[in-house]
Amino acid sequence: MRNPANARLHDLPHIVSIVRDARRRIPLLKNPDLTYLFWECTLRCNLRCAHCGSSCSPERRDPELTTAQVRRILDTIAEDFDARRIFVSITGGEPLLRPDLFEVVAHMTSLGMRPCIVTNGTLLDRQAASRLYDAGMRVVSVSIDGTQQEHEAVRGRGTFERALQGMTNAKQAGFEVVEAITCVRPANLPVLDAVERAVRDAGAGMWRLITIDRMGRQAGALDREMWLHPPQIRALFDFITTRQAALERAGDPFHVQFSCGGFLGVRHELRVRPTDGQCFAGLCVGSILSDGQVSACPSLPRSWAQGSALERRFSEIWFQRFAAHRDVSWRRSGPCEGCSWFDVCLGGGLHERLAQPDAFCWLDRQSGP
Ligand SMILES: C[S@@+](CC[C@H](N)C(=O)[O-])C[C@H]1O[C@@H](n2cnc3c(N)ncnc32)[C@H](O)[C@@H]1O
Numbered sequence: 001m002r003n004p005a006n007a008r009l010h011d012l013p014h015i016v017s018i019v020r021d022a023r024r025r026i027p028l029l030k031n032p033d034l035t036y037l038f039w040e041c042t043l044r045c046n047l048r049c050a051h052c053g054s055s056c057s058p059e060r061r062d063p064e065l066t067t068a069q070v071r072r073i074l075d076t077i078a079e080d081f082d083a084r085r086i087f088v089s090i091t092g093g094e095p096l097l098r099p100d101l102f103e104v105v106a107h108m109t110s111l112g113m114r115p116c117i118v119t120n121g122t123l124l125d126r127q128a129a130s131r132l133y134d135a136g137m138r139v140v141s142v143s144i145d146g147t148q149q150e151h152e153a154v155r156g157r158g159t160f161e162r163a164l165q166g167m168t169n170a171k172q173a174g175f176e177v178v179e180a181i182t183c184v185r186p187a188n189l190p191v192l193d194a195v196e197r198a199v200r201d202a203g204a205g206m207w208r209l210i211t212i213d214r215m216g217r218q219a220g221a222l223d224r225e226m227w228l229h230p231p232q233i234r235a236l237f238d239f240i241t242t243r244q245a246a247l248e249r250a251g252d253p254f255h256v257q258f259s260c261g262g263f264l265g266v267r268h269e270l271r272v273r274p275t276d277g278q279c280f281a282g283l284c285v286g287s288i289l290s291d292g293q294v295s296a297c298p299s300l301p302r303s304w305a306q307g308s309a310l311e312r313r314f315s316e317i318w319f320q321r322f323a324a325h326r327d328v329s330w331r332r333s334g335p336c337e338g339c340s341w342f343d344v345c346l347g348g349g350l351h352e353r354l355a356q357p358d359a360f361c362w363l364d365r366q367s368g369p
């Protein structure tokens, strides 16, 4: 439903909730408030996943921040912002390839930041899990892309059990939040029930479902194996809504949610996730990229970086740049021109919009055969 005026009467309270939730973003356009920081610590990886949106591999030799450099950047952030309000998501590449990871995590914690990691799990052995916990980390997200067959089809042989074991090791080390992340594609959509059982058995308490963006190794791809078509998107949303409702009815604390940017439509928004999927890139989300460039989010094209934290203070870049992230008028174009939901959606998730300009609107992605 593209026009809210066509809403049925019983949808109205839900639409009010959607509009109210969306308003959170408006003040941030003028007064950005850094509360979520990505650190893309490396682009190296021990795997070479077919869908990798960052084109990571064991061979990559991109410039990386030294331990001293990243510590210094974090220090300036702690001097210029309230570090206790900053949640840091450490991603890559594979973060566990950095030998100084534990030291940097401990430094983040000592500054008051709350670090978490997104990992392929294969290197998260008991010792690594305990060291991260001892360094103050409490939240871990492990990528699980199917049951063994679908997971290993994109991530490589032998990776499934190791990833599940990584999750179990984190749980046993005392992590408070152990989350599984699944990139949903046609091959794993029919086996989501089995994936849930596997990640729960391994210790996950949360499960985040996302779709594959046309970035990195998937840039420009119209790959039928990776891309969900409208009936599959509808099936995915129905799966999540039905499953989450059943969990709540049963008083089961396990949580499943969708997590991609942009407005999903009245039927699914705030039902497949507790808050809407507004894109906060450059509003409360900032990133330190592997080479020290400052961007809003690591999924944006490199050309959208705003300056180097090795040359200027992070805060200077944060407050003085990011104009195109904070003036959304340019996004009233293409399918968004004249869209009645624009004030709620603000033109979709930024990285999806840039990566796949013909296919970023979730209303369009759900409609059709
Ligand atoms: C780039 S990885 C880095 C962390 C770690 N190496 C891992 O695989 O979890 C971060 C997350 O992005 C997901 N991802 C990779 N390629 C993607 C793509 N093309 N579109 C959407 N998500 C993607 C991964 O599955 C993972 O959950």
Ligand code: SF4
Binding pocket: 045, 046, 047, 048, 049, 051, 052, 053, 054, 055, 056, 057, 092, 093, 094, 120
């Ligand atoms: S998705 Fe993660 S594990 Fe796979 S190649 Fe990319 S960075 Fe490595």
Ligand code: SF4
Binding pocket: 262, 263, 335, 336, 337, 339, 340, 341, 342, 345, 346, 347, 348, 360, 361, 362, 363, 364
């Ligand atoms: S992406 Fe654009 S067209 Fe689609 S709902 Fe959002 S504002 Fe409307």
